[in-house]
Amino acid sequence: MTAQPDLTVNIGALKLRNPVLAASGTFGYGSEYGRFVDLADFGGIVTKTLTPEPWPGNPPPRAAETAAGMLNSIGLQNVGVEAFIRDKMPYLRTVDTALIVNVGGGPVEEFVHVTERLSDCEGIDALEINMSCPNVSGGMDFSTDPRRAAELVSTLRNITGLPLIAKLTPNVTDIGEIARSVEEAGADAISAINTLRGMAVDIRTRRPMLGAVTGGLSGPAIKPVAVAAVYRIASQVSVPVIGIGGIMSGEDAVEFLVAGATAVQVGTATFVEPRAGPSVARTLAEWCAASGVHTVRSLIGSIQIPSPEDAPCHRS
Amino acid sequence: MSTIPICQYDAEILTNREIGPSLYWIDLLAPEITRHALPGHFVHLIASDVSEDSSRQTWLRHTPLLRRPFSIAERDPERGVFGLIYRIVGGGTEILATRRRGERVDVLGPLGRTFDPVRAGRPVIMVAGGVGVAPFLSLAQETARDGRARPEDMTVLFGAATAGLLSGEEKFREYGVDVRLATDDGTTGHHGLVTDLLERELASSPRRCAYLYACGPTPMMRRCQEIAREAGIDGQVSLEGIMPCGVGVCMACVVACAAPGTDPGTDPGAAPGAAPGERSSSRRYERVCDAGPVFDMQEVVL
Ligand SMILES: Cc1cc2nc3c(=O)[nH]c(=O)nc-3n(C[C@H](O)[C@H](O)[C@H](O)COP(=O)(O)OP(=O)(O)OC[C@H]3O[C@@H](n4cnc5c(N)ncnc54)[C@H](O)[C@@H]3O)c2cc1C
Ligand SMILES: Cc1cc2nc3c(=O)[nH]c(=O)nc-3n(C[C@H](O)[C@H](O)[C@H](O)COP(=O)(O)O)c2cc1C
Numbered sequence: 311m312t313a314q315p316d317l318t319v320n321i322g323a324l325k326l327r328n329p330v331l332a333a334s335g336t337f338g339y340g341s342e343y344g345r346f347v348d349l350a351d352f353g354g355i356v357t358k359t360l361t362p363e364p365w366p367g368n369p370p371p372r373a374a375e376t377a378a379g380m381l382n383s384i385g386l387q388n389v390g391v392e393a394f395i396r397d398k399m400p401y402l403r404t405v406d407t408a409l410i411v412n413v414g415g416g417p418v419e420e421f422v423h424v425t426e427r428l429s430d431c432e433g434i435d436a437l438e439i440n441m442s443c444p445n446v447s448g449g450m451d452f453s454t455d456p457r458r459a460a461e462l463v464s465t466l467r468n469i470t471g472l473p474l475i476a477k478l479t480p481n482v483t484d485i486g487e488i489a490r491s492v493e494e495a496g497a498d499a500i501s502a503i504n505t506l507r508g509m510a511v512d513i514r515t516r517r518p519m520l521g522a523v524t525g526g527l528s529g530p531a532i533k534p535v536a537v538a539a540v541y542r543i544a545s546q547v548s549v550p551v552i553g554i555g556g557i558m559s560g561e562d563a564v565e566f567l568v569a570g571a572t573a574v575q576v577g578t579a580t581f582v583e584p585r586a587g588p589s590v591a592r593t594l595a596e597w598c599a600a601s602g603v604h605t606v607r608s609l610i611g612s613i614q615i616p617s618p619e620d621a622p623c624h625r626s
Numbered sequence: 627m628s629t630i631p632i633c634q635y636d637a638e639i640l641t642n643r644e645i646g647p648s649l650y651w652i653d654l655l656a657p658e659i660t661r662h663a664l665p666g667h668f669v670h671l672i673a674s675d676v677s678e679d680s681s682r683q684t685w686l687r688h689t690p691l692l693r694r695p696f697s698i699a700e701r702d703p704e705r706g707v708f709g710l711i712y713r714i715v716g717g718g719t720e721i722l723a724t725r726r727r728g729e730r731v732d733v734l735g736p737l738g739r740t741f742d743p744v745r746a747g748r749p750v751i752m753v754a755g756g757v758g759v760a761p762f763l764s765l766a767q768e769t770a771r772d773g774r775a776r777p778e779d780m781t782v783l784f785g786a787a788t789a790g791l792l793s794g795e796e797k798f799r800e801y802g803v804d805v806r807l808a809t810d811d812g813t814t815g816h817h818g819l820v821t822d823l824l825e826r827e828l829a830s831s832p833r834r835c836a837y838l839y840a841c842g843p844t845p846m847m848r849r850c851q852e853i854a855r856e857a858g859i860d861g862q863v864s865l866e867g868i869m870p871c872g873v874g875v876c877m878a879c880v881v882a883c884a885a886p887g888t889d890p891g892t893d894p895g896a897a898p899g900a901a902p903g904e905r906s907s908s909r910r911y912e913r914v915c916d917a918g919p920v921f922d923m924q925e926v927v928l
């Protein structure tokens with residue numbers, strides 16, 4: 311076999327040792343899985359969405375398994391930005407992997423507050439803006455309206471020097487339009503997708519399976535939706551795209567890269583297999599070696615659309 | 627967060643046999659997990675066969691997708707084997723029941739907070755409903771093994787829908803523990819609720835119970851909380867929850883907890899965007915997999 315393939319990729323100024331990140335909300339604050347998984351095997355980790363204050367979240371039940379996936383309605387339960395900086399950052403600074411901190415909130419001022427606090431904090435490599443959590447009722451969903459999405463990103467752009475990754479929801483008519491507006495507003499990268507709105511009913515009790523009635527669908531079931539979203543976004547913007555949704559193997563990661571992603575995040579699969587992220591990175595490397603691919607960067611956007619007539623119309 | 631190391635094991639199935647109607651016992655060879663397990667610990671396992679030699683795609687091998695949690699019911703540290711008791715209630719347990727001796731099961735554990743041990747001079751009652759008996763089998767076994775308390779200081783009140791589901795009863799007798807039974811259909815023991823037995827026991831011999839443990843269906847545990855409150859007895863409950871991760875990261879498996887000095891920021895009564903003053907209820911949500919599954923009797927709002 312030839313030399314080890316080059317797995318490094320760049321998300322703007324951020325250099326990753328491999329393109330596999332742990333997805334927000336599925337990896338806590340790193341230390342939980344850090345007890346038995348080597349975090350240095352990840353390209354990076356994204357921590358749970360932070361709000362200014364500790365957030366209680368939604369009433370249980372908060373999860374239900376569905377075909378090849380799961381619904382969740384956590385509702386952003388998190389320790390709040392101050393406890394994060396005080397209690398979680400000392401550990402995270404010792405971890406040899408890129409640290410991306412996910413920022414959330416209700417109104418813009420909350421995003422601003424969290425971003426300001428984190429910008430002063432040493433050891434953070436980038437911020438991911440959760441514009442799309444579908445679980446905060448009454449909260450505003452910044453990524454369904456291109457104008458509001460752009461406003462949020464440009465506001466944060468003005469107050470932080472950290473790379474900004476805008477995380478988009480698939481629950482929109484055209485994700486490409488939102489992607490264009492956040493790129494213009496100064497986002498350094500775009501990650502997609504967050505969970506899809508979904509619902510399941512216990513027909514015996516006729517009650518919803520989730521305490522919050524509806525929730526977000528994740529896992530292998532959403533992978534085709536995510537690949538389509540990445541393909542669409544990559545056709546509309548020039549900033550790097552981070553693909554998320556149902557990734558369980560190196561082959562899944564290749565699919566996202568070919569469709570236009572520069573990196574990927576592994577979420578639900580980690581619940582099934584705590585080493586899912588490292589194992590995706592390892593099998594991606596094996597796949598590259600076996601396929602004569604010397605650098606994963608050569609895969610990015612290498613999709614072959616058979617002929618112009620067959621190509622989907624993605625210009626407005 | 628517990629300091630006991632979490633192990634992931636490809637555990638060999640030593641036995642997996644039916645011990646009652648839709649009720650199974652499985653023995654798994656996993657020395658590291660067995661060595662560290664304490665009464666109340668649970669494991670999180672993949673029910674389906676996920677061995678990599680299968681040519682099926684990763685996600686196809688994982689049906690159902692998520693792990694399933696089960697309490698450790700028995701431990702043989704010399705052989706490195708632990709046992710689980712489980713009931714078929716859905717797809718995951720149905721698949722687990724088809725797994726054969728010699729096959730492997732991916733197990734993560736031991737997980738969660740454990741029971742306060744039974745101590746000399748503090749007689750206890752354990753109230754078990756159905757497969758809720760599992761952690762008490764372990765508690766009785768370990769107590770009998772380490773000799774920290776006398777078996778006579780333990781009483782088990784064990785209830786189920788019907789006699790065939792009271793499997794495990796004989797093990798308590800082996801450990802020298804007193805067992806009283808209750809069935810909904812009257813096929814054996816008291817015809818009625820296991821909590822009737824508890825009330826009767828507390829009325830007739832109150833000195834036989836200085837501490838109460840309960841594990842079973844939610845209405846049973848709620849009733850135990852009431853009875854314990856009225857009798858002024860401390861204790862613990864072991865809860866269930868839907869557990870995607872089992873290790874404290876996903877925040878899905880929560881239970882509402884009543885807290886005297888509640889941090890208003892973690893008040894589940896608050897609506898997103900509400901001003902701090904609007905946060906009125908005195909509840910918080912705790913993760914069952916991490917702060918539990920064992921909680922202080924009156925701490926949780928069931
Ligand atoms: C800490 C802990 C210890 C447990 N110990 C045991 C045990 O020793 N023996 C045993 O038989 N069972 C135990 N359970 C319950 C067991 O995990 C569920 O019965 C199992 O996950 C059901 O899987 P399934 O795929 O067969 O059913 P599903 O198809 O997933 O569900 C069938 C039914 O079970 C309910 N259910 C699903 N998952 C859970 C869950 N995690 N907790 C409670 N209800 C659930 C569903 O809401 C549904 O009503 C324990 C649960 C927890 C959280
Ligand atoms: C239990 C759970 C909690 C999540 N919490 C967050 C969160 O706090 N912030 C966020 O941006 N995304 C959150 N997500 C979404 C994931 O980061 C990811 O976008 C989504 O699950 C799709 O990827 P997957 O199919 O690999 O899980 C959560 C997902 C799950 C399953």
Ligand code: FES
Nearest residue numbers: 872876877879915
């Ligand atoms: S199951 Fe994920 S936090 Fe408890």
